[in-house]
Amino acid sequence: MLDAHVVKQRAHFRIDCRVTIDSGESCGLFGASGSGKSTTLACIAGTEIADDGYVRLGGETLFPPQRPLHERSIGYLTQDANIFPHLRVSENVRFGLTNGARSESDAWIAQLRERLQLVSIWNQPAHAISGGQARRVALARMLARKPALVLLDEPFTGLDRHLVRELLSTLVSWQRELRFTMLVVDHEAEILERLCDRAIVLEEGQVVQDARWEALHADPATPLLAQLLAPL
Amino acid sequence: MRLLGLSHFLKGNLARAGALFFGIVVLYPLAGLFVPVGLWRWEGSGTLDAARVSISLTALAMLIVVLLGTPMALYVARSSPRERLWWQAVLLVSVLLPPLALGILISLAFGQHGLGLFLEQFGFSMTNTPLAFVVTQFYVSIGYYVLGSIAALDAVPRPLELQAALLGHTPSSVFWRITFPIARLGFAVALSLAWVRALTEFGAVVITAYYPAGLPVAIWTNLENFGLPAVMPLLIVFLVTALPLPWLAHLLAQRRSTQRA
Numbered sequence: 001m002l003d004a005h006v007v008k009q010r011a012h013f014r015i016d017c018r019v020t021i022d023s024g025e026s027c028g029l030f031g032a033s034g035s036g037k038s039t040t041l042a043c044i045a046g047t048e049i050a051d052d053g054y055v056r057l058g059g060e061t062l063f064p065p066q067r068p069l070h071e072r073s074i075g076y077l078t079q080d081a082n083i084f085p086h087l088r089v090s091e092n093v094r095f096g097l098t099n100g101a102r103s104e105s106d107a108w109i110a111q112l113r114e115r116l117q118l119v120s121i122w123n124q125p126a127h128a129i130s131g132g133q134a135r136r137v138a139l140a141r142m143l144a145r146k147p148a149l150v151l152l153d154e155p156f157t158g159l160d161r162h163l164v165r166e167l168l169s170t171l172v173s174w175q176r177e178l179r180f181t182m183l184v185v186d187h188e189a190e191i192l193e194r195l196c197d198r199a200i201v202l203e204e205g206q207v208v209q210d211a212r213w214e215a216l217h218a219d220p221a222t223p224l225l226a227q228l229l230a231p232l
Numbered sequence: 233m234r235l236l237g238l239s240h241f242l243k244g245n246l247a248r249a250g251a252l253f254f255g256i257v258v259l260y261p262l263a264g265l266f267v268p269v270g271l272w273r274w275e276g277s278g279t280l281d282a283a284r285v286s287i288s289l290t291a292l293a294m295l296i297v298v299l300l301g302t303p304m305a306l307y308v309a310r311s312s313p314r315e316r317l318w319w320q321a322v323l324l325v326s327v328l329l330p331p332l333a334l335g336i337l338i339s340l341a342f343g344q345h346g347l348g349l350f351l352e353q354f355g356f357s358m359t360n361t362p363l364a365f366v367v368t369q370f371y372v373s374i375g376y377y378v379l380g381s382i383a384a385l386d387a388v389p390r391p392l393e394l395q396a397a398l399l400g401h402t403p404s405s406v407f408w409r410i411t412f413p414i415a416r417l418g419f420a421v422a423l424s425l426a427w428v429r430a431l432t433e434f435g436a437v438v439i440t441a442y443y444p445a446g447l448p449v450a451i452w453t454n455l456e457n458f459g460l461p462a463v464m465p466l467l468i469v470f471l472v473t474a475l476p477l478p479w480l481a482h483l484l485a486q487r488r489s490t491q492r493a
Contacts, residue, residue, distance in 0.1 A: 047394045069397035070405075082395045086413045095409075096399030145399065 001059075002149055002181050006043040007052035008036075008205075015039055015205035019183065023058065023148075026175055026182035028192035028199035032228060036205040037185040038079070041151050044183065045069075045076040057149055057181075075147035075180075079154050081134035083141070085127035089118060092126050092137050096145040105144065112140040115170050117163075131158045139167070143174065150175075152184040156191060168194045189213075189229055201225055265467075269460035279465045282450035287473060289362055289446065290431045293369035297377045297426055302419075305381035306407070320382070326375035335439030338368055342440075358440070365441035372433045373426035380425055384418020385411065417485045424478035431474050447473070 002021045007014070015036040021027045029037045042048040044055050046062060046069050055063040062072055083092050093112065097105055113119055116136045121129050126137065135158060142150065155171075156164045172195060175182055186192050192199055193213050201209040201221065209221035220226040308319045329337070342348050342358035351358060358364045388411050396406045412419070434448035442449060447470045454462040 045398065047391075047398070068403075069394060070400050070402050072398065074398055076395070076398050078391065078395070080391060082389070082391045084392060084396070084410060095396070096401075098400070141399070 002044070002055075002057050002183065004044050004055040005053035006040045006050045006055075008039060008043060008048070008050045010036060010039065010205060013204040013206075015202075017200070017202060017205065017207055019044070019200060021181050021183060023181055024179035025198075026184065026196040028196040029183060029185045029202060030189060030192055030199040030228070031187070031202035032224060033187055035202040037187075037202055038153050040202070041076075041153050041183065041185050042078075045074055045151050046072060047076070073145075073148040074151060075142035075145065075149070076151045077135075077138055077142050077153060077155050079157060081131070081138040083126045083129075083134050083137050085125075087126055089121050089124055089126055089129065089133075089137050093118070093140045093144055095141055108146070109140075109144060112143060116140045116167070132160065132163070135159060136163075136167075139171075143178075146178055146180070148180060150180050150182045152182065152186075152195075154186050155184065156186075164191070171195065187228075265464075269464060271461060272464045273458065273461040274465050278445070278450050278454070279469055282445055282447045282466060283469045283473065285362075285365070285444045286431055286446035286448075289365045289444075290369055290427065293366045293373065293430055294423065294427055296366070296370055297374050297430075298423065301374055301377045301426075302381060305378045305385060305422075306411075308378070309382045309385035320379070323375045323378050326371065327379065331372065331433060331435030332439065334371060335368065335436030338364075338371060338436065339440050342367065360441055360443040362441075362444060365437065365444060365446065368436050368440045369430035369433060372436050373430040376429050377422050377426035380422025381415075381419055384415040384422060387418055388414045417481070417488055420481040421478070421485050424481040428474050428478045432470075 001023050002019060004017075004019045006017045006019070009015075013036070017029075017036065017040045019027070019029070019040070029040060031037050039048060043050040043053075043063075046055075046066065049066055050063065053063070054061065057073070061067070084095065087095070093109060094105075113122060116139060118133075118136060118140060121133055121137075126134070129137065135155070139155065156167060159167070168191065175195075182195070184192060184195050189199075198210070198212050199216060200207055201216065203222060203224055209216060209225065216225070217229055220229055304319075308316055308323075311319070339359070340346060342351065342364070348358050356363055358367065392410055392414070393406050396410045397403070401409065431446075432448060434452065437446060438449055438452070445453065447466060451463055451466045451470065454466060
């Protein structure tokens with residue numbers, strides 16, 4: 001179970017966001033651009049440090065005090081793919097595996113390689129692949145370790161629509177199969193609705209609604225949320 | 233149209249000819265190697281001894297510079313902007329100190345009225361000894377190495393290191409598998425600058441370690457005592473030991489940055 005309360009001062013507002021997700025469940029963090037979603041996610045991941053609050057995962061306290069990043073079982077896909085340019089694609093994907101786990105993970109890595117369409121670029125240097133390919137490599141690298149908590153920050157930016165459709169169903173099936181807890185940030189409700197049953201809505205750092213999608217559509221808490229959910 | 237093309241052609245070639253002239257001006261001092269100065273005198277010039285002293289003691293100084301300077305560069309590169317500014321100010325002092333002044337300050341600070349008394353209790357002397365030579369070289373080069381290494385580390389995106397840590401790698405593993413491979417050419421450039429700075433240092437070394445005579449001091453004494461024929465062999469060895477390493481490191485670093493662009 002993820003239980004987090006992130007408090008962090010931003011330039012124009014203060015983020016005060018509480019997130020609770022049961023183990024194996026998924027939840028969206030939804031709101032307009034600049035509402036504090038990505039910062040909240042970064043504080044839960046540990047790459048940014050909150051001013052106050054707490055982060056607990058599966059009974060372990062990750063903050064405070066700040067637990068070192070390498071001791072967290074968290075997969076974090078940021079808006080930039082952040083793949084390691086000096087390594088090959090295959091080395092990137094296997095980067096998080098310990099020596100002992102490498103042979104055990106072979107079948108899983110093969111599945112990631114196939115489903116994320118990495119076969120043709122598997123042995124290429126990472127600096128030579130396209131932006132869309134880099135995001136798929138980053139997704140494979142993150143899932144290779146089978147983390148307990150998966151944090152996705154606009155995971156499908158820069159990908160073709162047909163690939164997004166395919167990845168959405170793949171990710172949902174992996175989430176059900178591996179039972180990882182998932183928190184996804186996006187400003188596109190359509191994507192979040194495919195990945196999560198429920199969403200927490202942020203406006204200027206404050207939670208304005210925490211409900212299932214049906215409830216959000218039926219009774220949006222604020223005019224801005226109603227606008228964000230309205231069809232184009 | 234034809235006139236416009238001719239004008240572009242002339243402008244382009246004029247610029248290239250100007251750049252060529254500039255290159256010749258920059259490299260012109262090397263023409264001195266071909267000026268007749270009489271038969272080069274190898275015997276008694278002390279070339280091999282001076283080269284051995286310079287290369288071995290500079291290598292030792294560089295080892296210390298790397299061992300102490302790299303963690304410092306890592307610390308400064310990852311510190312807050314305010315703290316970083318303070319440390320850079322400290323490092324700049326070591327870079328900007330005039331060599332002669334630095335030599336005098338080292339000989340005073342490590343002399344009989346400074347740390348020298350303490351060192352002599354353990355049998356170390358800081359006057360005209362290999363220790364004095366290495367310590368002086370450390371001081372003349374450490375600022376260059378650390379500042380250069382900070383610049384190399386700045387070229388490594390911080391999110392890559394954070395991502396590597398989240399993938400289960402300890403700080404030392406992140407350094408060796410991510411930071412160092414990406415920054416290694418920058419480190420090489422920093423080290424080569426420090427190397428050439430230390431190897432070619434004359435002003436500070438002549439004050440603290442006239443003996444054992446390294447290449448710069450040997451060149452000076454040979455020039456004074458025997459004239460140019462005894463200097464030329466030393467000069468060749470001096471250029472061969474000082475130039476290629478930083479030259480290659482800079483070229484490789486430039487090539488990599490051009491390829492990335």
